[in-house]
Amino acid sequence: MKALVVQSAFGFENIAVVDRPDPTLGPGQVLVRVRAVSLNFRDLLLVKGQYNPRLQFPRILGSDAAGEVVEVGDGATRFKVGDRVANCFMTGWSEGPITDAAAKSALGSDRDGVFAELVPIDERALVNVPEHLTFEEAATLPCAAVTAWNALTTAETGPGTTVLLQGTGGVSIFALQFAHALGAKALITSSSEEKLARAATLGVTAGVNYRTNPDWDKWARQQTGGSGVDVVVEVGGAGTLERSLKAVRTGGHVALIGVLAGTGAINPMMILMKAIRVQGVFVGSHAMFEEMNRVIVEKRIRPMIDRVFPFAEAGAAFKHLESGSHFGKVVMSF
Numbered sequence: 001m002k003a004l005v006v007q008s009a010f011g012f013e014n015i016a017v018v019d020r021p022d023p024t025l026g027p028g029q030v031l032v033r034v035r036a037v038s039l040n041f042r043d044l045l046l047v048k049g050q051y052n053p054r055l056q057f058p059r060i061l062g063s064d065a066a067g068e069v070v071e072v073g074d075g076a077t078r079f080k081v082g083d084r085v086a087n088c089f090m091t092g093w094s095e096g097p098i099t100d101a102a103a104k105s106a107l108g109s110d111r112d113g114v115f116a117e118l119v120p121i122d123e124r125a126l127v128n129v130p131e132h133l134t135f136e137e138a139a140t141l142p143c144a145a146v147t148a149w150n151a152l153t154t155a156e157t158g159p160g161t162t163v164l165l166q167g168t169g170g171v172s173i174f175a176l177q178f179a180h181a182l183g184a185k186a187l188i189t190s191s192s193e194e195k196l197a198r199a200a201t202l203g204v205t206a207g208v209n210y211r212t213n214p215d216w217d218k219w220a221r222q223q224t225g226g227s228g229v230d231v232v233v234e235v236g237g238a239g240t241l242e243r244s245l246k247a248v249r250t251g252g253h254v255a256l257i258g259v260l261a262g263t264g265a266i267n268p269m270m271i272l273m274k275a276i277r278v279q280g281v282f283v284g285s286h287a288m289f290e291e292m293n294r295v296i297v298e299k300r301i302r303p304m305i306d307r308v309f310p311f312a313e314a315g316a317a318f319k320h321l322e323s324g325s326h327f328g329k330v331v332m333s334f
Contacts, residue, residue, distance in 0.1 A: 010049035062115030144170030151255035304328030
């Protein structure tokens with residue numbers, strides 16, 4: 001089989017599509033023929049050595065895939081040959097709060113990932129693909145979509161609430177679609193007027209260009225009559241967190257997801273004085289994935305795909321994601 005591997009050192013020059021032996025199944029596993037995969041910012045950090053500096057080489061990359069079951073192992077009963085499935089980001093997180101063991105079961109870092117033609121995986125770490133989605137669309141769900149869903153539902157997003165989103169990457173666009181589906185209002189920031197216009201077609205209440213209006217925290221408060229938003233989906237990290245704390249209302253919720261704007265120190269005074277809940281979000285469980293899929297089916301939500309690359313052009317796909325020019329998800333197809 002073909003697999004995308006980071007070989008003996010970090011760096012884009014060290015990733016390659018290589019031949020690997022076809023995998024064998026263990027008890028309770030099924031074999032998935034992967035049809036499409038999607039990239040996440042985590043994959044960029046991992047290849048650069050900024051996510052897991054102790055990564056053991058070689059490592060098959062990737063956490064997000066969709067395909068069809070081609071073989072069922074001993075004791076596996078949930079799926080049959082031909083079923084269309086997508087994998088969970090963490091193979092060991094079924095439901096309830098996250099644990100150390102669950103966090104260590106994430107694919108594509110401490111263990112081989114799913115950027116391969118054939119992937120053996122525990123049947124408890126798979127979900128059925130919604131019938132109205134293509135393999136390419138379904139491949140975008142395991143990380144970005146479940147993360148957005150976890151962030152919004154943990155914050156009790158619903159009718160009468162306002163959510164502030166940062167940028168138009170995978171998590172933010174999924175959060176926009178889910179906020180709309182949950183009956184909430186969505187505000188969004190971007191450096192591109194074109195992207196703001198595209199976001200408006202997905203149900204954004206208002207958007208702001210943070211390059212021409214860097215005080216987007218003040219803008220967000222103005223959009224809410226001065227009180228502040230109920231929820232911020234924070235994907236920037238230390239570089240944007242202070243403004244997020246200013247933008248959120250007293251007693252509001254900041255879902256801390258990414259570090260696109262870097263790491264660093266933060267003054268906790270606003271968190272204290274405004275009684276803000278800051279919740280780290282590390283993707284989500286199998287149960288969350290299933291719950292999210294029910295809403296995707298009910299609301300007929302279709303993921304936003306920026307571009308689909310052939311699997312053989314993985315290097316170009318990574319570079320496109322790194323450029324930040326994408327709107328939604330970057331996908332590779334077999």
